[in-house]
Amino acid sequence: MKKQKWIALLLAGGKGTRLNLLTKTLVKPAVPFGGKYRIIDFALSNCRNSGIETVGILTQYRPYELHAHLGRCNDGNYYNRYGGLTILPPYQRSDSGVEWYEGTAHAVFQNIEFIEQYNPENVLVVSGDQIYKMDYSIMLKQHLETNADCTIAVVEVPWADANRFGLMRMDPKTYRITSFEEKPKNPTSNLASMGIYIFKWPILREYLLREELKEFSNRDFGKDIIPSMLCDGLQLYAYYFNNYWKDVGTIHSYWEANLDLLTSEKNIFLQDPEWRIHTAHYDEPPLYFDTQAKMYQSIVSDGCEIYGTIEHSVLFSGVKVGKGARIKNSFILPQTIIGENVWIENAVVGSQTQIMDGVIIVSKNADAHLMVVGHNEMIDPELQEFPLTNKVVSVVS
The missing domain is CATH 3.90.550.10 (Spore Coat Polysaccharide Biosynthesis Protein SpsA; Chain A)
Known part of the structure; x- marks a missing residue:
């Protein structure tokens, strides 16, 4: 050779x-x-x-x-x-x-x-x-x-x-x-x-x-x-x-x-744009953004359906956000479904997870801890005992 x-x-x-x-x-x-x-x-x-x-x-x-x-x-x-x-x-x-x-x-x-x-x-x-x-x-x-x-x-x-x-x-x-x-x-x-x-x-x-x-x-x-x-x-x-x-x-x-990625000065994709980051291609439909949806300083990928409010967050492909839901300072990994009137703040949510209506996953101090939800989980209000005892939601110091 x-x-x-x-x-x-x-x-x-x-x-x-x-x-x-x-x-x-x-x-x-x-x-x-x-x-x-x-x-x-x-x-x-x-x-x-x-x-x-x-x-x-x-x-x-x-x-x-x-x-x-x-x-x-x-x-x-x-x-x-x-x-x-x-x-x-x-x-x-x-x-x-x-x-x-x-x-x-x-x-x-x-x-x-x-x-x-x-x-x-x-x-x-x-x-x-x-x-x-x-x-x-x-x-x-x-x-x-x-x-x-x-x-x-x-x-x-x-x-x-x-x-x-x-x-x-x-x-x-x-x-x-x-x-x-x-x-x-x-x-x-x-x-x-x-x-x-x-x-x-x-x-x-x-x-x-x-x-x-x-x-x-x-x-x-x-x-x-x-x-x-x-x-x-x-x-x-x-x-x-x-x-x-x-x-x-x-x-x-x-x-x-x-x-x-949410500030232009630190966004690595805006730095040296000729040095491309290559990835696999996944066929996803275009982003759907409903009339009642709102978005501020965020990245929302193809295949998402947004009916709630997204603020300073990153949503990966195929994420669905229900009516009245609010996502702030958080990252939602692919194919996750977020129900209506959900509140997620200072959190990382794994892929292919379902957050049922009315769930609250919030950390008030991201410097002290973040909320983390694993992959392929279901978070139901009846199961909520977090942040410390629920098996699929954890606090990370």
């Missing part, structure tokens, strides 16, 4: 437990975002727009809906003309059964055979659960110019959130990384890894094989591979990114990222 300059491996198998009820039955990269997209569409579109011909997508947790979405994305598009999209789930490598991915590095290790058939000079490893636009080819250019063994995309994060990330220090003149800590309890830096790496393939292969021989290992890039490379004196460089980026790892960050 033709030798390729680089290929991409997209990690899309995480459970995303901090997204609460939204990932109880759905892997995080498949969670809907922005009215018509899935979270994974951003990393996948970045690969496509950056000219990467071959992308392997590593899946594991509840992959069914994600696989269906990827199948629609790959139907007759750009990737079929090149190396294509390849879904890489865990598989049985011996008589001992299926070997599940035990960490980010272990997931890549299990797919060494896939990588080597393309004989790449470099391998891009990206996470499939972030909202951003990035030209990876510019990062590759820096990687080659510095002759880096590994280049890590970095971004400054608020100090309050720093302990959620791998943090590093670098030489401010050369950008060479001098130290790295994975999710420290007491951060001394707010320069965070975006979970986007470019490795020289021969070097990455050596470290993956070496990690598998260790008796105790997390088999993880941030906890094992990166610290080992630094300890051995390899050349690791930071690629500084200062545009919009959101790690939607918590329900609050997911809610905020959707909310950002």
